[in-house]
Amino acid sequence: MTPAWLLDIVAAAMLAVAALSAARLVAARPWRRGGVIIDTDVAHLLMAIAMAGTLTPRLSTLPDSGWGVIFGLLVAWFAVRVTRDIRRSGLRALAGGHCAPHFVHSASMLYMVLAMTAAASPATAGMDGMDMSGASAMTLRYPTLALLFAFILVGYSIWDLDQLSGRRYAFGAARVPGIPLPAIADSAALTVPGSAMSRGSGPTTPTTGYVRGAAGAVAGPVPGEGAMGERLPRTWGGHRGGHPPGGNRAFLLSPAVTVGCRIAMGVAMAFMLFIAI
Amino acid sequence: MSDLALGRAALQGQLGAEGRPAAASLDPRRVLQLGLAAAWLLDGVLQFQPFMYTKAFPQMLTASAAGNPSVIARPIIWNANLASHHLVPLNTIFATIQLLLGLGIALRPTVRPALAASVVWSLAVWWLGEGFAGILGGTANPVDGAPGAVILYALLAVLLWPADRSAQPPPYVAARAVGVRAAQALWLVLWLSLAFFAVIPANRAQGALSDVLTDAAAGEPGWLAGLDKGAASLVAGQGLAAAVALAVAFFVIAVGVFLPRRAARAVLGLAIVLAALIWVIGQALGMILATGATDPNSGPLLILLALAYWPASTGGPELAR
Numbered sequence: 001m002t003p004a005w006l007l008d009i010v011a012a013a014m015l016a017v018a019a020l021s022a023a024r025l026v027a028a029r030p031w032r033r034g035g036v037i038i039d040t041d042v043a044h045l046l047m048a049i050a051m052a053g054t055l056t057p058r059l060s061t062l063p064d065s066g067w068g069v070i071f072g073l074l075v076a077w078f079a080v081r082v083t084r085d086i087r088r089s090g091l092r093a094l095a096g097g098h099c100a101p102h103f104v105h106s107a108s109m110l111y112m113v114l115a116m117t118a119a120a121s122p123a124t125a126g127m128d129g130m131d132m133s134g135a136s137a138m139t140l141r142y143p144t145l146a147l148l149f150a151f152i153l154v155g156y157s158i159w160d161l162d163q164l165s166g167r168r169y170a171f172g173a174a175r176v177p178g179i180p181l182p183a184i185a186d187s188a189a190l191t192v193p194g195s196a197m198s199r200g201s202g203p204t205t206p207t208t209g210y211v212r213g214a215a216g217a218v219a220g221p222v223p224g225e226g227a228m229g230e231r232l233p234r235t236w237g238g239h240r241g242g243h244p245p246g247g248n249r250a251f252l253l254s255p256a257v258t259v260g261c262r263i264a265m266g267v268a269m270a271f272m273l274f275i276a277i
Numbered sequence: 278m279s280d281l282a283l284g285r286a287a288l289q290g291q292l293g294a295e296g297r298p299a300a301a302s303l304d305p306r307r308v309l310q311l312g313l314a315a316a317w318l319l320d321g322v323l324q325f326q327p328f329m330y331t332k333a334f335p336q337m338l339t340a341s342a343a344g345n346p347s348v349i350a351r352p353i354i355w356n357a358n359l360a361s362h363h364l365v366p367l368n369t370i371f372a373t374i375q376l377l378l379g380l381g382i383a384l385r386p387t388v389r390p391a392l393a394a395s396v397v398w399s400l401a402v403w404w405l406g407e408g409f410a411g412i413l414g415g416t417a418n419p420v421d422g423a424p425g426a427v428i429l430y431a432l433l434a435v436l437l438w439p440a441d442r443s444a445q446p447p448p449y450v451a452a453r454a455v456g457v458r459a460a461q462a463l464w465l466v467l468w469l470s471l472a473f474f475a476v477i478p479a480n481r482a483q484g485a486l487s488d489v490l491t492d493a494a495a496g497e498p499g500w501l502a503g504l505d506k507g508a509a510s511l512v513a514g515q516g517l518a519a520a521v522a523l524a525v526a527f528f529v530i531a532v533g534v535f536l537p538r539r540a541a542r543a544v545l546g547l548a549i550v551l552a553a554l555i556w557v558i559g560q561a562l563g564m565i566l567a568t569g570a571t572d573p574n575s576g577p578l579l580i581l582l583a584l585a586y587w588p589a590s591t592g593g594p595e596l597a598r
Contacts, residue, residue, distance in 0.1 A: 001327045003365055143566045144498055154322070158315045161383035162307070267376075271322050277566060 002275050004056075010268050011055040017261045018048035020252075027252050039081075040102055043074050044261050047109055051268060054112070054138070064113050071110035078103035101156040101262055108149040108269050115140040116276070143277045150273040157266035160259050305589075306450045310392075310437050312581045314382035316430065317395065320572045321376030328569045329368050335361035337569075341407055344414020349404070356405040374398060392434040399431035406571075418480050419471040419523065420489050420559035422575045429578035432463060436585055448538075451585040461534050464586060468531030468548075472524040481520035487513040493559060496567030501557075508558045526551055538588045545583045552579035 021044040028038065050067050053060035062070075082103045085093035094100045116138045140146045251257065328334065338357035342350040360367050378398060381391025403409060403425050410417050410425030417423035438454040447453050452460040479485060487509040494505035512519045526547065533544025556562065556576020563573035 002325060002330055003369075006325070006369065142498075144500070147562065147565055150322070151319075154315050154318050158311050158318060158379070158383045161314075161380060162311055162385065165383075165385040267318070267322070270318075271325055274322050274565075275326055277326075277568060 007055040010271060011052040011059055013264060014048040014052040014055070014268055015059070017264050018045050018052065020257065020261055021045040021048065024252055024257065027249050038258075039077065040098065040258055040262075043078075043102055043106060044258070044265065046070055046074070047105060047265060048261075050109060050113075051265070051272065054272065064116070068110065068113045071106055071113060074106035075103065075110050078106055095159065101160070101266070104149065104152050104156060105262070105265060105269065108153060108273065111142075111145055111149060112138075112140065112272065112276070115142055115145070138276045140273070140276045146273040146277050150270040153266045153270045153273070157263045157270070160263045160266070164256060164259050164263070306437055306439070306453060306585075309433070309450060309581060309585050310382055310388060310439075312584075313395075313430065313433050313437060314379045316379070316573065316577060316581070317375055317382060318379030321372050321374075321379055323565065323570055323572060324368065324372030324375055326568060326570075329372070329571070330365060332361065332364070333569065334368060335364065337571075338406060341411075343408070344411060344416055345408050346413060349409065349413060353405055353408050388439055392438060395434045396431045399427045399434070402427045403431070412474075415477060416479050417474045417477070418485075418489060419474050419527070419575075420480075420486065420555055422560060423474045424467070424470055426572050426575040426578055429467075429575055429582065432467065433578065433581060433585070436460060436463070436582075446589070449534075449586045449588050451582075460586070464534045464582075465531050467582075468527050472527035472531060475524040475527060476520045481517045483514055483516040485516040486519045487516070490559065493561040493564065497561050497564070498566055501561055501566065504558055505561055534586055541586075541588050545587055548583040549580050552576050552583065555579075 021041045024038070024041045025045065028041075049059075049061060050071075053062075078099050081099035082093065082097070085097040085099055089097065323329075335357045338360055339354060342353035342357070345353065375398070378391055378395045381387040382395065384391075407425045407427055408414070410423045410428070412424055436451040436454060440454045441447075442452075442454060442456045447457060449460070451464070455463070474480065490505050490509035490512070494502040494509070497505065530544055530548045530551070533541050533548065535541075536544060553576065556574065556579075560574040560576050561567065563576070564570045565573060
């Protein structure tokens with residue numbers, strides 16, 4: 001068997017990703033006027049927690065059915081986003097876009113939950129959550145799907161690494177000044193009732209959009225989506241006043257950190273899929 | 278980060294190249310390097326499989342010594358014994374090295390050291406882990422992965438080395454680092470050796486190919502096992518004819534890079550199709566689904582190699598020159 005300490009190390013790495021994603025969500029200050037929540041951070045947080053629980057039973061949190069619902073919703077959410085990306089940019093959105101990898105990550109997790117649940121032996125049937133350690137080692141039904149997902153995950157991870165080292169992704173949070181209205185008209189950004197934008201801050205007031213995360217995925221797109229985004233220029237990271245945040249916060253909120261988390265999760269997921277085939 | 282947070286234009290502004298078609302400006306050699314990186318990463322992850330932490334792994338290493346001269350076999354046995362006594366730490370180190378090679382090639386600043394290290398590691402594994410894939414023992418079978426998947430990693434690392442030998446645009450990626458003549462020679466040696474291995478006595482026996490295909494079906498999912506068994510029954514008793522047909526195909530591919538651009542493309546297309554068929558049917562996708570695979574086998578690497586020789590549409594001299 002794959003040694004338990006190795007699974008613990010990968011689980012620890014996933015907890016670190018979860019902590020980083022949580023820190024990003026907090027740093028984005030969604031409770032403040034104009035705060036930002038990023039759907040991928042919510043997805044990373046949930047997936048990392050689920051993966052840690054799968055790798056190390058004592059970190060298990062929700063039952064399979066709960067994770068199944070969560071990942072099903074994430075799959076639906078990112079499927080919509082990928083479809084929109086493809087409509088806008090064509091098939092290159094699958095390689096250059098941000099949502100396609102997250103769609104694959106979510107689908108892989110959903111597959112793992114469903115395939116493992118279906119294959120659960122009577123000995124493990126009473127356990128909460130997925131578990132791939134010890135005697136109750138997880139095996140996956142439809143292993144060809146596992147192989148397919150693992151190949152795609154590895155492909156995206158390698159691509160992300162190349163793009164990250166090619167400095168496609170910034171290591172600091174950049175300011176996004178005055179975006180022309182038509183340019184962001186197709187944004188799926190939503191405001192939270194009570195936020196600065198929903199109160200109708202003037203177009204000259206730099207603020208940030210509140211973006212629906214996983215919770216939004218539950219409800220799916222709602223009427224009026226993007227409406228607030230059409231009104232206002234935004235800054236990144238929830239910083240008010242139109243100035244980019246600096247220092248650690250800037251780094252924490254940088255695209256590179258998200259992509260780094262995505263790489264770690266992609267490799268860890270491929271690892272999990274292969275050891276469970 | 279999702280563009281949800283910013284709107285598309287904002288994202289484009291922030292991420293710089295986000296709005297540009299990322300792949301459009303990507304160097305074809307870099308794309309192939311990333312393919313090699315993915316293969317190493319897969320190798321590394323596969324090496325972490327539970328099977329590799331059992332005694333079956335050192336037994337597999339020991340088995341690769343069979344048929345080799347003692348000077349070659351002794352280090353293999355030594356390595357297998359070492360792995361047997363320190364299975365968990367050694368296998369973890371092996372897996373981690375391969376993982377790091379993949380990550381290193383994918384990271385632009387470390388591509389050179391990672392490629393160089395991959396050549397050294399490949400040669401070590403080819404000897405100590407694969408026993409030169411049975412080349413010296415007369416059991417090498419191209420359908421089964423000869424001359425060894427891992428040596429193809431080394432070959433690709435050399436051909437995809439990030440250097441340009443000539444200021445002139447080369448006819449294909451593989452010629453950029455080593456030059457046209459050396460690239461042609463390497464291709465010729467590889468595919469002629471495959472043609473040779475296809476018709477050695479062990480592989481032209483009546484049931485040789487069908488036995489390989491039947492073995493490949495073991496432990497595979499139904500659809501893949503069905504494919505393997507179907508193919509095995511198709512070539513049952515036709516070992517010699519199948520071996521000769523394969524050898525002829527390999528020979529045609531070997532000389533393909535000396536042909537004019539159009540003909541070369543057709544031959545390289547044949548190489549890709551044949552490698553894909555060998556990978557899916559002959560190698561059962563590297564037997565990953567049956568567990569116990571240490572790599573995806575030679576099929577994907579042969580495809581990657583053929584792509585490295587794919588003639589550029591513009592620029593460069595005719596291939597035969």
